[in-house]
Amino acid sequence: MRHLIDPMDLSVKEIEHLLDLADDIILHKEKYQEVCKHKKLATLFFEPSTRTRLSFEAAMMELGGNVLGFSSANSSSATKGESVSDTVRVVSGYADIIAMRHPKEGAPYAATRKVTVPIINAGDGGHNHPTQTLTDLMTIRREKGRLNNLTIGMCGDLKFGRTVHSLIKAMSRYENINFIMISPEELCLPDYIIKDVFEKKNIKYKNVRTMEEVMPELDILYMTRVQKERFFNEADYIRLKDSFILDERKLVDAKKDLCIMHPLPRVNEISTKVDDDPRACYFKQALYGKYVRMALIMTLLGVSADEDR
Amino acid sequence: MRHLIDPMDLSVKEIEHLLDLADDIILHKEKYQEVCKHKKLATLFFEPSTRTRLSFEAAMMELGGNVLGFSSANSSSATKGESVSDTVRVVSGYADIIAMRHPKEGAPYAATRKVTVPIINAGDGGHNHPTQTLTDLMTIRREKGRLNNLTIGMCGDLKFGRTVHSLIKAMSRYENINFIMISPEELCLPDYIIKDVFEKKNIKYKNVRTMEEVMPELDILYMTRVQKERFFNEADYIRLKDSFILDERKLVDAKKDLCIMHPLPRVNEISTKVDDDPRACYFKQALYGKYVRMALIMTLLGVSADEDR
Amino acid sequence: MRHLIDPMDLSVKEIEHLLDLADDIILHKEKYQEVCKHKKLATLFFEPSTRTRLSFEAAMMELGGNVLGFSSANSSSATKGESVSDTVRVVSGYADIIAMRHPKEGAPYAATRKVTVPIINAGDGGHNHPTQTLTDLMTIRREKGRLNNLTIGMCGDLKFGRTVHSLIKAMSRYENINFIMISPEELCLPDYIIKDVFEKKNIKYKNVRTMEEVMPELDILYMTRVQKERFFNEADYIRLKDSFILDERKLVDAKKDLCIMHPLPRVNEISTKVDDDPRACYFKQALYGKYVRMALIMTLLGVSADEDR
Incomplete structure (x- = not known):
């Protein structure tokens, strides 16, 4: 099982595969719209980040999957003193893949130790945002x-x-x-x-x-x-x-x-x-973010358009 | 592409069509339960309004579509100083239609200028709530x-x-x-x-x-x-x-x-x-709200029960 | 129509059926993954409880159903002075079953009086959490x-x-x-x-x-x-x-x-x-919670794997 915690976790070759897949998704959306059927993404956002969260959620939905989670720590059990590791371990029984954002550097890495599903770091403090x-x-x-x-x-x-x-x-x-x-x-x-x-x-x-x-x-x-x-x-x-x-x-x-x-x-x-x-590419950039997340979710879940049909 | 910002944006004829469609949805729910499959509604609620938000979400789900979004401004990027126009433009890459509520009058109208998907005004301050x-x-x-x-x-x-x-x-x-x-x-x-x-x-x-x-x-x-x-x-x-x-x-x-x-x-x-x-009709009224929103979403997305089968 | 407000609402026999069904769901997940298609669960959490909420949401999704709701009272109409009974009555037009958590003892029971869909008490203050x-x-x-x-x-x-x-x-x-x-x-x-x-x-x-x-x-x-x-x-x-x-x-x-x-x-x-x-069973326990909620939702909705195929 693979996680994505640091952008450098991926080799140049693996990045090329991801970008190729993302390009193909743009060209053939229909091919991918059921590949994650019956799979669930949990978005655990211990600090708010609307854009990133919605991008992940849209990505999973366009793959035919479901989404559950929370958008800020005050709607989470963190306020009751639970460790991130415990929260993630419990949620790994409710979802097939987790996208996690946390204000503390290293929190997503710590979460990977006890978990049975892939974790994507969706930003940890000033640290990484792969x-x-x-x-x-x-x-x-x-x-x-x-x-x-x-x-x-x-x-x-x-x-x-x-x-x-x-x-x-x-x-x-x-x-x-x-x-x-x-x-x-x-x-x-x-x-x-x-x-x-x-x-x-x-x-x-x-x-x-x-x-x-x-x-x-x-x-x-x-x-x-x-x-x-x-x-x-x-x-x-x-x-x-x-x-x-x-x-x-x-x-x-x-x-x-x-x-x-x-x-x-x-x-x-x-x-x-x-x-x-x-020459202004920043809104296109936000859109590409959805497609590369689709490619990433598919890759970490080990699903592909061909297998699924 | 059409938006719905002011209730008077719709002609008497268009309202008649919407209400006819809503009536038909009540009679033939099954006919409509997949018409928005693979489509997404974003509910961007810059101020909370549970009833309206849930009514929109239920409406989209009963059409077979998906829902993403936020339920209050403090879980949105607005807190980082982003303009509503930017938020909506980015989200228009993640959803096929947007229902937006905002405390400031005119915000939904302003949002329509740069957007590539239909926007429904779900209430803007004391102004409109079509x-x-x-x-x-x-x-x-x-x-x-x-x-x-x-x-x-x-x-x-x-x-x-x-x-x-x-x-x-x-x-x-x-x-x-x-x-x-x-x-x-x-x-x-x-x-x-x-x-x-x-x-x-x-x-x-x-x-x-x-x-x-x-x-x-x-x-x-x-x-x-x-x-x-x-x-x-x-x-x-x-x-x-x-x-x-x-x-x-x-x-x-x-x-x-x-x-x-x-x-x-x-x-x-x-x-x-x-x-x-x-003679008390107010709970029925809340229920009708769901059906007329279903009709509205279908109309703005240009989908119909017949086309889809 | 049945609700689940107090754990003692269920007879020993009914509990046995629920646990048998939950066991069968674990063994044959595929059999159940569409049984709640086109049905909606509303999670009305007047106080936050991430774990319980996510467990319910995962349960409904694994049955093929949809989820809508709110995760804390400040995103609900309660802040406008609406009674719980009114909120629940309106939501019962938007969902087929409701899981409700409330800080006040007895609130879920009070909510059952006017409602047309099954209510599950997801915790009411220090009272019950069936x-x-x-x-x-x-x-x-x-x-x-x-x-x-x-x-x-x-x-x-x-x-x-x-x-x-x-x-x-x-x-x-x-x-x-x-x-x-x-x-x-x-x-x-x-x-x-x-x-x-x-x-x-x-x-x-x-x-x-x-x-x-x-x-x-x-x-x-x-x-x-x-x-x-x-x-x-x-x-x-x-x-x-x-x-x-x-x-x-x-x-x-x-x-x-x-x-x-x-x-x-x-x-x-x-x-x-x-x-x-x-011997540490508490993480397994959290996982079983999802399966028993799946069994409960199916039972209260009156759906079964056999009927559906």
């Missing part, structure tokens, strides 16, 4: 046609943004990736990623302070939210925040086939006027 | 056999009650409707409805202060809740509230085929002793 | 092979623990049951159970203060949570609590086929090291 990473990889592959030979700009909060960290690690396994980090100094990439990933693997990267100076080079622009509370003082926040807001004006020199991504929810870091630009 | 109006129309038509030639008494909070305002507008399109407004002065019908609806369309109406004085005339008695907090002072509330509570005694002079309606939830404005009176 | 009792009976019968000739130790909070009270009443109907009550004096069994059950029916029982002194006699050890807030002072709690925590050491003299039960959630009253002991 289905977001799979969503990002699927978006890049579908929009650019490849996962190598890319210049990827990452913009905003690169210090705390786990999606950025995971995506860097995941992309570092492909050939000829060039990373450009666009952030205020206060929110730049942690040293350990620079050392353990970029330097160890001899990957090209640079840090810059504005989008404009690198825009013409970018194949991918990955935007993230800059949260006010990350700054030491209001003055710094006000001085810096505009540099990390994407608007139409900043896109003037961008490539015609730039792919603009964002894990969502967006607050104001991308102007809504950019939404109509064909 | 499926309640459809429920009311269905109840009147089924219980009285017609939507014209009726004397309709409306009792309680006529100032703030959106269901009353919507029902008046909806009924104003039928022939020979006579409205009687029964309310304390503090809670009487807003002037704009008197001018824009009654006077402009030359519709008969009167205002009275007690149910008893008009009870023998009524074909319909539409009760609403009188909330204590609407009054300026406790003394007024206590003095007035009994006049707007329906009990058996006040029904002595009522017609034998009076139809008593209430949008529910009821607190104490109808004595529970009235529940067993055959 | 599906827990059925779960316990099923666990005992499956693990011990019988419901008579047993020595049952009950440990922990015997004063407030409704599961203990219900199980005593239920087991008192079988032959040759010997009860041993293991609790601090502050939390010992209420007098009325001793008088109305043990003395009236001439059942053997004793009270002890430690597990160790009776461990070798026990066929069943039923553990419950000792809540700190039940004690008059911290000192008493600290002095006493260890006596009512089960660990490996205390099991040294236990029978090889002892069956350790717990209604869950567990906090610290059973050491997690006991979990791997083959």
